[in-house]
Amino acid sequence: xxxxxxPRIVHPGLQKNALGLTQRDYEGSMSTLxxxxxxxxxxxxxxxxxxxxxxxxxxxxxxxxxxxxxxxPAYFLGQSHGFNSVHGRMPAIATGANAANRELVYIGVSGxxxxxxxxxxxxxxxxxxxxxxxYLVENNGVYGLTKGQFSASADVGSTSKxxxxxxxxxxxxxxxxxxxxxxxxxxxxxxxxxxxxxxLKAGITHPGxxxxxxxxxxxxxxxxxxxxxxxxxxxxxYSELAAADFVPPADEITADYEGGEVRQVRMHDxxxxxxxxxxxxxxxxxxxxxxxxxxxxxxxxxVVTGLLYIDPEASDLHSMLDTVEQPLVExxxxxxxxxxxxxxxxxxxxx
Amino acid sequence: xxRNGASGANxxxxxxxxxxxxxxxxxxxxxxxxxxxxxxxxxxxxxFPSNIQGLPTWYEIRVNHRGHxxxxxxxxxxxxxxxxxxxxxxxxxxxxxxxxYDSSWPMDERVQRDDITFLGAPLAKMCVETFEGxxxxxxxxxxxxxxxxxxxxxxxxxxxxxxxxETFGERKQHLLDSNFEAVRLGYDYATEHFDHPLPxxxxxxxxxxxxxxMDGNTAAAxxxxxxxxxxxAWYPITPSTSLVDxxxxxxxxxxxxxxxxxxxxxxxxxxxxxAAAGMVLGAAWMGARAFTATSGPGISLMSEFIGLAxxxxxxxxxxxxxxxGPSTGMPTRTQQGDITICAYASHGDTKHIVLxxxxxxxxxxxxxxxxxxxxxxxxxxxVVSDLDIGMNxxxxxxxxxxxSYVPDRGKVLGADELEKIDRFYRYVDVDGDGIPYRTLPGVxxxxxxxxxxxxxxxxxxxxxxxxxxxxxxxxxARKIDSAGAAVPAPVIETRPESPRALVTVGxxxxxxxxxxxxxxxxxxxxxxxxxxxxxxxxxxxxxLAAHEVNFVIEQNRDAQLRSLLLNETPIGKGRLASxxxxxxxxxxAHHVLDGVRAHRESEPEPVAP
Numbered sequence: 001x002x003x004x005x006x007p008r009i010v011h012p013g014l015q016k017n018a019l020g021l022t023q024r025d026y027e028g029s030m031s032t033l034x035x036x037x038x039x040x041x042x043x044x045x046x047x048x049x050x051x052x053x054x055x056x057x058x059x060x061x062x063x064x065x066x067x068x069x070x071x072x073p074a075y076f077l078g079q080s081h082g083f084n085s086v087h088g089r090m091p092a093i094a095t096g097a098n099a100a101n102r103e104l105v106y107i108g109v110s111g112x113x114x115x116x117x118x119x120x121x122x123x124x125x126x127x128x129x130x131x132x133x134x135y136l137v138e139n140n141g142v143y144g145l146t147k148g149q150f151s152a153s154a155d156v157g158s159t160s161k162x163x164x165x166x167x168x169x170x171x172x173x174x175x176x177x178x179x180x181x182x183x184x185x186x187x188x189x190x191x192x193x194x195x196x197x198x199x200l201k202a203g204i205t206h207p208g209x210x211x212x213x214x215x216x217x218x219x220x221x222x223x224x225x226x227x228x229x230x231x232x233x234x235x236x237x238y239s240e241l242a243a244a245d246f247v248p249p250a251d252e253i254t255a256d257y258e259g260g261e262v263r264q265v266r267m268h269d270x271x272x273x274x275x276x277x278x279x280x281x282x283x284x285x286x287x288x289x290x291x292x293x294x295x296x297x298x299x300x301x302x303v304v305t306g307l308l309y310i311d312p313e314a315s316d317l318h319s320m321l322d323t324v325e326q327p328l329v330e331x332x333x334x335x336x337x338x339x340x341x342x343x344x345x346x347x348x349x350x351x
Numbered sequence: 352x353x354r355n356g357a358s359g360a361n362x363x364x365x366x367x368x369x370x371x372x373x374x375x376x377x378x379x380x381x382x383x384x385x386x387x388x389x390x391x392x393x394x395x396x397x398x399f400p401s402n403i404q405g406l407p408t409w410y411e412i413r414v415n416h417r418g419h420x421x422x423x424x425x426x427x428x429x430x431x432x433x434x435x436x437x438x439x440x441x442x443x444x445x446x447x448x449x450x451x452y453d454s455s456w457p458m459d460e461r462v463q464r465d466d467i468t469f470l471g472a473p474l475a476k477m478c479v480e481t482f483e484g485x486x487x488x489x490x491x492x493x494x495x496x497x498x499x500x501x502x503x504x505x506x507x508x509x510x511x512x513x514x515x516x517e518t519f520g521e522r523k524q525h526l527l528d529s530n531f532e533a534v535r536l537g538y539d540y541a542t543e544h545f546d547h548p549l550p551x552x553x554x555x556x557x558x559x560x561x562x563x564x565m566d567g568n569t570a571a572a573x574x575x576x577x578x579x580x581x582x583x584a585w586y587p588i589t590p591s592t593s594l595v596d597x598x599x600x601x602x603x604x605x606x607x608x609x610x611x612x613x614x615x616x617x618x619x620x621x622x623x624x625x626a627a628a629g630m631v632l633g634a635a636w637m638g639a640r641a642f643t644a645t646s647g648p649g650i651s652l653m654s655e656f657i658g659l660a661x662x663x664x665x666x667x668x669x670x671x672x673x674x675x676g677p678s679t680g681m682p683t684r685t686q687q688g689d690i691t692i693c694a695y696a697s698h699g700d701t702k703h704i705v706l707x708x709x710x711x712x713x714x715x716x717x718x719x720x721x722x723x724x725x726x727x728x729x730x731x732x733x734v735v736s737d738l739d740i741g742m743n744x745x746x747x748x749x750x751x752x753x754x755s756y757v758p759d760r761g762k763v764l765g766a767d768e769l770e771k772i773d774r775f776y777r778y779v780d781v782d783g784d785g786i787p788y789r790t791l792p793g794v795x796x797x798x799x800x801x802x803x804x805x806x807x808x809x810x811x812x813x814x815x816x817x818x819x820x821x822x823x824x825x826x827x828a829r830k831i832d833s834a835g836a837a838v839p840a841p842v843i844e845t846r847p848e849s850p851r852a853l854v855t856v857g858x859x860x861x862x863x864x865x866x867x868x869x870x871x872x873x874x875x876x877x878x879x880x881x882x883x884x885x886x887x888x889x890x891x892x893x894x895l896a897a898h899e900v901n902f903v904i905e906q907n908r909d910a911q912l913r914s915l916l917l918n919e920t921p922i923g924k925g926r927l928a929s930x931x932x933x934x935x936x937x938x939x940a941h942h943v944l945d946g947v948r949a950h951r952e953s954e955p956e957p958v959a960p
Contacts, residue, residue, distance in 0.1 A: 083801075083803075084801070096584060096632060099584075100617070100641065325613070
């Protein structure tokens with residue numbers, strides 16, 4: 001970990017967002033993760049994404065489970081509400097929170113152990129409910145805090161630090177999400193902030209469950225030769241399917257790209273996700289196609305990254321429950337309590 | 352009084368044996384309502400299998416003009432509609448009692464007794480001759496026994512017709528007609544072939560005015576609606592499922608936005624009890640009144656989140672409708688086996704506020720109080736009822752609502768208050784009462800804090816420091832202990848200078864009260880206390896200390912209430928005798944009487960000075 005905290009003094013020339021806040025205002029406390037940890041890069045990307053989206057910090061809530069990844073909400077959005085819950089159960093907390101107050105921005109951070117082992121059930125059902133939540137899997141294939149056991153995302157044959165190969169097939173969060181009906185599925189790499197930031201912005205804006213798997217190497221327990229989640233391996237087998245740009249509703253779209261096909265997907269609030277460097281025949285709204293492509297490349301040994309699938313029209317938890325538009329926490333008591341008159345009328349049914 | 356065979360008008364018990372899934376619930380409900388409408392105190396206990404269709408099921412009705420409606424195991428009249436259980440059903444009839452059976456098929460003479468009267472009516476045969484279609488014939492056979500009972504017990508046919516009209520209305524005229532025809536079939540057969548009425552019969556009374564027949568799950572659900580709960584997260588489990596079903600029904604009635612038709616509430620069926628508990632915490636963290644309803648196995652699963660709610664101080668309400676444990680146990684039988692787990696659920700040092708309603712009326716009241724207490728003390732609150740209270744219809748005073756009620760939201764700082772302060776810290780004991788201030792997310796930038804189940808300082812920061820950790824958990828202990836003065840007070844009834852007392856909890860109430868009356872008739876006087884909340888109040892301790900012997904009466908094997916009293920009060924073992932029944936049926940007065948008498952017999956003879 002780093003031992004020197006950044007000075008609190010802010011350079012007057014630092015760029016400000018529409019709220020007059022600098023990126024420093026979206027930072028959290030100092031990370032206690034290992035120096036070089038992929039998670040810290042993701043934290044930095046999150047800070048940038050939320051800042052660029054002009055989200056008032058107190059209108060965002062960050063949630064996590066347990067593990068190295070789940071420690072990170074302390075390191076970003078220090079002026080937002082945070083909830084570091086229990087192992088693998090962050091989706092349940094997020095579901096209840098979102099049910100009660102649908103207007104906040106919810107950012108969930110999880111890891112491969114938290115999501116794919118102990119919390120696999122909760123992840124699956126949050127996907128099925130299309131909970132409006134950015135759900136990050138900071139994926140390093142290993143349990144760090146307990147010193148290097150394989151996680152459920154470790155590939156067959158990937159070796160531990162001691163050289164023992166993993167015998168069990170992995171669970172791929174991207175394929176899982178596509179299978180379960182996730183309405184937004186992406187994969188990225190902690191070492192590629194340029195790709196990650198627009199994905200995070202699109203994921204936060206997406207009015208449903210945005211599953212983002214981020215390969216995030218563990219420098220201490222899983223960055224050796226023989227590991228398939230190391231920096232070196234990821235860089236070597238990295239294959240960007242499509243680079244996505246996120247264009248907020250107010251910004252005019254200027255065609256400054258040359259060559260290559262550009263596809264656009266319009267989000268509910270008028271934002272646009274623009275795909276460039278698109279692979280041939282790639283359609284980001286074709287779930288089946290995305291599944292086949294990712295699966296085929298995976299078998300060929302490639303880590304396909306990018307925003308892989310998006311369904312901006314999918315109905316979320318609230319439309320499934322048919323709840324009122326107003327956040328439930330803001331409903332006045334007299335709209336909730338029927339009162340004595342109604343109770344005595346009701347009593348007739350029990351006579 | 353205790354049912355030793357001396358039964359008569361408005362004082363008897365009958366049991367109906369049928370096959371699960373044959374519509375007998377409608378027939379039994381019709382009977383119950385008829386008796387209630389005749390103004391006679393009545394209770395119905397559904398003894399059902401964990402099964403959808405085919406296994407035997409029973410319904411026990413007790414009628415008592417004095418208002419004793421605890422279960423009694425002595426049956427004056429048996430309605431034996433299930434040949435598979437004849438042997439057992441015949442055995443359970445008291446001497447000189449009656450047994451009504453379907454004589455469409457002969458009954459094996461070997462199972463018959465000569466000390467009871469067999470009344471055979473060919474119900475199935477008559478229904479086959481009268482109705483079309485297999486399903487209707489089966490359903491009407493059960494309605495037909497209501498007709499026979501109407502003749503035997505003297506229930507007015509006009510009353511039955513009125514009840515059927517209320518059920519089916521004009522829109523289902525054909526159902527009304529066929530049901531009433533089935534009633535008539537049974538009635539006419541009985542008046543023609545049997546001596547009627549029986550000595551055990553009904554006589555109109557004025558004993559149910561201002562009372563309703565209601566089950567505790569329905570009442571608890573109503574309490575949640577009236578308390579302003581907006582988020583319910585749950586996983587189906589017997590015997591608590593009907594609580595959320597009722598909440599859903601009431602929300603559709605009371606909570607639809609008149610303009611949009613959308614729901615002012617969210618009812619989420621979770622993937623398991625763990626998730627249900629987590630959703631409650633998430634919603635409560637945001638500031639909603641949120642609850643879950645479950646039974647013992649669910650509490651086991653929720654324990655992880657319950658510990659988090661305790662430590663992170665999240666107001667949350669858990670309804671535990673107890674069933675027989677351990678493990679899967681007997682899901683359709685009743686017990687009070689979750690007292691200990693609810694008091695201390697989760698690992699580490701935890702202790703929780705627990706409310707123990709004694710009937711459906713208190714389920715309603717305690718539901719509302721639970722939300723107030725949860726928010727005032729910022730902690731999980733359990734409302735612990737059981738299958739008997741939750742799923743059976745009890746005769747209770749009509750529920751009342753005080754329109755001046757204002758929800759106790761506890762110490763919540765709003766935007767205006769936050770604007771005025773320098774800095775907000777989540778866990779600082781500002782007022783010295785052990786209860787910190789909280790804020791709701793999204794309300795104001797100054798209200799922001801970090802919620803965690805890991806070690807934290809009073810400022811809400813992560814810690815591994817001994818003093819910082821200890822300071823917070825010591826305050827938590829003070830906070831929970833102070834709730835003893837705020838939970839519902841015990842119900843206490845004393846007589847002058849009675850050295851002995853019966854102490855109980857929850858659904859045992861009516862059995863214990865009946866026993867008190869029997870003992871009194873024998874010249875033995877006991878004081879009475881029913882505990883309704885944990886932590887125990889000073890009143891509880893003082894009452895126990897004021898009696899030489901307190902019989903602690905409860906429905907579990909290990910005397911959980913007594914253990915809790917020993918653990919949490921200075922009262923010594925010598926003052927706390929134990930009476931327990933835990934076989935799965937609701938408690939009866941004889942369990943209490945047997946326990947008191949056994950204790951008396953085991954007492955050493957007084958030594959002459």
